[in-house]
Amino acid sequence: MKLLIKNIKSLIQVEESPRKWVAGADMKKLPTIENAFLLIEDELISDFGTMEKCPVEADEIIDATGKIVSPTWCDSHTHLVYHGSREGEFEDRINGLTYEEITERGGGIHNSAKNLQNATEDELYEQAYARLQEIKGYGTGAVEIKSGYGLTFESEMKMLRVARRLRENTDMTIKATFLGAHAIPLEYKNDREGYMNLLINEMLPAVAEADLADYCDVFCEKGFFTPEETDRILKAGWKHGMRPKIHANELYYSGGIQVGVENNALSVDHLECTGDAEIEALQGSETMATILPSTAFFLGLEYAPARKMIDAGLPVALATDYNPGSTPSGRMSFVLSLACLKMDMTPEEAINAVTLNGAYAMGVEKELGSIAKGKFANILITKKIASLAFLPYSFGSDLIESVFIKGKIS
Ligand code: NIG
Ligand code: FE
Numbered sequence: 001m002k003l004l005i006k007n008i009k010s011l012i013q014v015e016e017s018p019r020k021w022v023a024g025a026d027m028k029k030l031p032t033i034e035n036a037f038l039l040i041e042d043e044l045i046s047d048f049g050t051m052e053k054c055p056v057e058a059d060e061i062i063d064a065t066g067k068i069v070s071p072t073w074c075d076s077h078t079h080l081v082y083h084g085s086r087e088g089e090f091e092d093r094i095n096g097l098t099y100e101e102i103t104e105r106g107g108g109i110h111n112s113a114k115n116l117q118n119a120t121e122d123e124l125y126e127q128a129y130a131r132l133q134e135i136k137g138y139g140t141g142a143v144e145i146k147s148g149y150g151l152t153f154e155s156e157m158k159m160l161r162v163a164r165r166l167r168e169n170t171d172m173t174i175k176a177t178f179l180g181a182h183a184i185p186l187e188y189k190n191d192r193e194g195y196m197n198l199l200i201n202e203m204l205p206a207v208a209e210a211d212l213a214d215y216c217d218v219f220c221e222k223g224f225f226t227p228e229e230t231d232r233i234l235k236a237g238w239k240h241g242m243r244p245k246i247h248a249n250e251l252y253y254s255g256g257i258q259v260g261v262e263n264n265a266l267s268v269d270h271l272e273c274t275g276d277a278e279i280e281a282l283q284g285s286e287t288m289a290t291i292l293p294s295t296a297f298f299l300g301l302e303y304a305p306a307r308k309m310i311d312a313g314l315p316v317a318l319a320t321d322y323n324p325g326s327t328p329s330g331r332m333s334f335v336l337s338l339a340c341l342k343m344d345m346t347p348e349e350a351i352n353a354v355t356l357n358g359a360y361a362m363g364v365e366k367e368l369g370s371i372a373k374g375k376f377a378n379i380l381i382t383k384k385i386a387s388l389a390f391l392p393y394s395f396g397s398d399l400i401e402s403v404f405i406k407g408k409i410s
Contacts, residue, residue: 003040003407004058005381007065010388011036011048013355015370021288021360022352024313030348030388038069040377043406048371066384068391070351071370072141072403073332073380074358077245077269077290079146079179079323080135081128081162082112083119086324099299099326100223100251109183112149112324116159124162131322132166135330136410139400141172141378144245144319144362146217148179156180156203160212171405173376175362177245178204178213181225181233196229200236208240214363215266216242220256227255234263245361249273250295261285267317267361271304272296279312288361289314291353292321293338299326306343317357318350337395347389377407 011033022029037054039047047055089102089111102108116124128145135143145163150156160176167174180203188195207213216237220230234244243266248256250270257278260268267288271278274289282289291304309316318339322330332354339350359369367376383401385391391399403410 001042001407002058003060003062004055005038005040005062005064005069006054007051007063008036008038008069009064009066010034010068011038011371012068012070012351012388013370014048015372018366018372019356020365021315021357023315024310027310027316027349027352028346030351036069038371038379040404040407043376045371045373045375045377047373062381064381067401068382068385068388070380071355071368072378072405073139073354074142074362074364074369075135075140075319075322075330075332076144076267076317076358076361077292077319077321078143078330079148079321080131080143080330081124081145081147081159082116082149082324083124083127084112084115084324085328086111089325103183103223106186108325109149110186113151113155113185116149117152117155121158121162124158125165128162128166129169131330132170132172135322135332136172136403136405137400138331138333139380139403140330140332141403141405142174142359142362142364142368143172144175144177146177146179147213148182148217151180151183151185153198153203153206157206157210157212160207164212171408171410173364173368175214175364176212177215177217178207178237178242179217179219181218181230183219183224196232199233204236204240208242213242215245217244217246219247220259221247221250221254222252227259230256230259231263234259234265238263245269249278250301253278257281261287266363269319270295272301274305274309279309279314282314283312288317288357290317290319290361291339291343292319292327293342294329294335295321295327297338297342298328303342306339306345310345310349315357315360316349316353317361318353319358319361333391333399334395336392340392341395347392350392351388377404379404
């Protein structure tokens with residue numbers, strides 16, 4: 001089956017030779033072909049170029065006059081398997097409580113854990129599947145999904161089984177991450193070592209044995225897991241073949257970035273509290289700095305210093321953090337707008353951060369994240385728009401007209 005998209009106003013993020021990521025000053029460059037065609041054969045991109053070289057025959061032809069065609073977004077950090085919602089805590093925050101105070105009272109992650117422990121696997125699956133469909137409509141073609149609202153052996157396994165079932169029932173690319181170390185469960189409040197033991201000696205081996213996770217995550221933060229505990233968990237994860245991808249420096253300068261880089265994490269995520277020492281730790285590493293600006297927006301935190309990171313030569317990825325507590329939104333276009341408006345990223349930098357760099361941050365840069373021959377045909381077509389900058393500028397608008405996953409419209 002040959003699908004030809006022709007008369008494309010701008011075909012963005014095209015790539016002749018493979019790159020693993022885009023870093024520093026290069027992030028301002030977004031390779032683009034104006035007045036372009038894109039040819040898809042079955043699941044894969046087979047050719048692209050200017051309209052002068054456009055093939056004449058195909059099984060199906062789409063005219064994209066006035067529209068931008070882009071690789072779909074890679075959302076490399078979500079918690080989209082969860083049950084219920086937490087708008088009560090949203091109101092508590094409006095009335096003056098902080099996110100940490102809510103957690104200390106047994107709310108926050110514990111609230112979602114209680115909810116999830118009582119949900120059946122089918123209920124969980126149905127809610128998560130709906131969210132998956134929702135984000136696909138926003139232009140997301142690949143997503144990483146974490147556990148971490150189980151916090152018991154059985155419920156962590158249940159979450160990861162749901163993530164696997166999602167993977168089996170969609171053409172979207174899904175990576176799963178074990179985040180048993182999301183919070184110390186209330187019943188282990190006075191026995192941290194007991195939970196560490198459960199994580200390292202029971203949960204991790206069982207997750208690995210059932211091949212339920214690609215990566216291992218820890219919420220390394222004051223009030224959650226210390227850098228020393230994080231180090232032990234990450235080393236245990238590596239023993240089971242799970243590369244780290246961690247939550248770091250969201251609320252404090254907590255040492256999370258350093259411990260992540262020391263353990264060769266694929267990504268360190270959040271990074272609201274990032275200074276010179278953290279940037280230095282990231283320089284020269286293989287770890288992607290991943291920023292989640294809709295979390296800072298929702299919790300009223302300082303935004304991560306993206307500009308400083310990029311100016312220091314780092315690659316930066318952007319993701320949603322879709323979860324019930326700190327970011328009840330999986331809308332990547334809003335992340336793009338926040339990146340430009342609140343972190344002074346240019347539209348080109350923001351697009352690089354949600355395509356190729358997002359792909360790297362979830363380990364799929366060889367098959368997704370750019371328009372390249374042989375990569376999966378996960379692409380989105382916008383409505384007719386004035387220019388690339390119109391995407392982040394027009395925040396809140398639905399500008400994605402159609403989304404193709406592995407060459408099929410969805
Ligand atoms: O990435 N920071 C840790 N975990 C999630 C939110 C947890 C929650 O409140 O449910 C996050 O923001
Ligand atoms: Fe998160």
